[in-house]
Amino acid sequence: MTPASPFLDIRRIYVEPAAEALPRGQAVLARFPQAERIPVASHWRIPELRDGDPGDYLRPKREALVLGVKKGLTFRPNGRSADFIAPSTSNGCAMACAYCYVARRKGHANPITVFANIEEVLAATARHVGQQGPKRAPNQVDPRDWVYDLGENGDLSVDAILSDNVRDLVALFRGLPNAKGSFATKWVNPDLLGYDPQGRTRIRMSLMPHGLAKLLDVRTAPVAARIAAIPELHRAGYEMQVNFSPVVLREGWEAEWGALFDELDDTLPAAVKDQLAAEIIMLTHNAALHEVNLAWHPKAEELLWRPDIQEEKRSESGAVNLRYRTGWKGRWLQRFRDLLAARMPYCTVRYAF
Structure with a gap:
């Protein structure tokens, strides 16, 4: 497996006092002893991160880290990628995908926030899983287990560079007989190979054609490295799936996706x-x-903003977003599914949107 490159150069850590008092917070701070520590009242209210120079988008992702406490430990039903969205153990990302919805929510570069109250998150998750009992019927998420999305607002493969939160989550689900953890990733972190998931954590490797990824997936692992990591992670005990996401339409899109499927x-x-x-x-x-x-x-x-083939749609959260036009989107999606079925007939489509 290709080792993770040193793309983090943490120089400033914004610290909530409550996070600094917790063992996990102290462990994170110990990893970066030379970094400046800046006390903050809340990990949400840091003006220099929210209102930074729009042209200086990447530097905060590389140099800044936030250490906070997760306040709301709620579980949201999902039914798409997972049965439930679990309380996150982080927020934000060191990568900079040009289409990222987290940036849509916060308006500027959103570096990683590590939540130090991991024990609370683990205990709340175990309680919620216990309340569900056995899964009563198969669904598109999983035929047997309740699946919990663990990384809705970040990338856990990167988070694992910064703390043991991800290792602890994998260990938790290893011991739960009726549930799996799940997260999507665009990073290759060899440390994950030693976490011993025993089939109880699902990794969804996000992929797109190489040329698109070079333009849109900024600061991520190369697509070739992600593909090469899939068999290694599977041998290490992870359930491996793939995300073809996002599908960006441009001239020749079927040929480049077909080449990816062949690879x-x-x-x-x-x-x-x-x-x-x-x-x-x-x-x-x-x-x-x-x-x-x-x-x-x-x-x-030039690729993402295509009002000639996009229209406004209100999302479930109430935000107004641009999506490919109704009618045409369905046709393009079916062409994508047909192409996948022809090249990789063994690959089940769990969810398409």
Whole structure:
């Protein structure tokens, strides 16, 4: 497995006092003894992060870390990628995908916040799983287990560089007979190979054609490295699935996705193919993110901002986003599914949107 590159250079840590008092908070601070510590009342209210220079989008992701306490330990029903969205143990990301919905919510570069009250999160998750009992019927998420999304607002493969929160989550689900943890990732972290998940954690490797990823998946692992990591993670005991996300339409999109499917088919061993499932997610964009991107990555907007084939839609959260036009989107999605079925007929589509 390709080792994670040193793409974090933490120089400033914004610290809530309650987080600094906890063992996990102290452990995170000990990893970066030279970093400046800046006390903050709340991990949400840090003006220099929220109102930074729009053109200086990447530096805070590389140099800043926030250490906080997760306040709300709620579990939201999902039914798409997971049965439930678990309370997150982090927020934000060191990567900078040009279409990221977290940036849509916060308006600017959103570096990683590590939540130090991991014991509370673990205990709340174990209680919630216990309350569900056995899964009563198969669904598109999983035929047997309740599945909990653990990384809705970040990438846990990167988070594992900063703390043992991810290791603790994998250990928790290893001992739960009726539930799995799940997270999507675009990073390759060899430390995950030693976590011994025993099939109780699902990793959804996010993939797109190489050329698209070079333009849109800024500061992520190369697609070739992500593909190469899938068999290794599976041998280490993870359930491996793939996310084809987002599907960005441009001239020649079928040819480049077809080439990616062929590469996967040539690379993945039979043991992975036998259990492989995928999510397919068409691009969603947003006017506010468009403005953010124009300041630091305008070339990406040539592909993402396509009002000629997009229309406004209100999301479940109430936000107004841009999606491919109704009617046409369904046709393009079906063409994508047909292409996948022709090249990788063993790959089940769990969820397509």
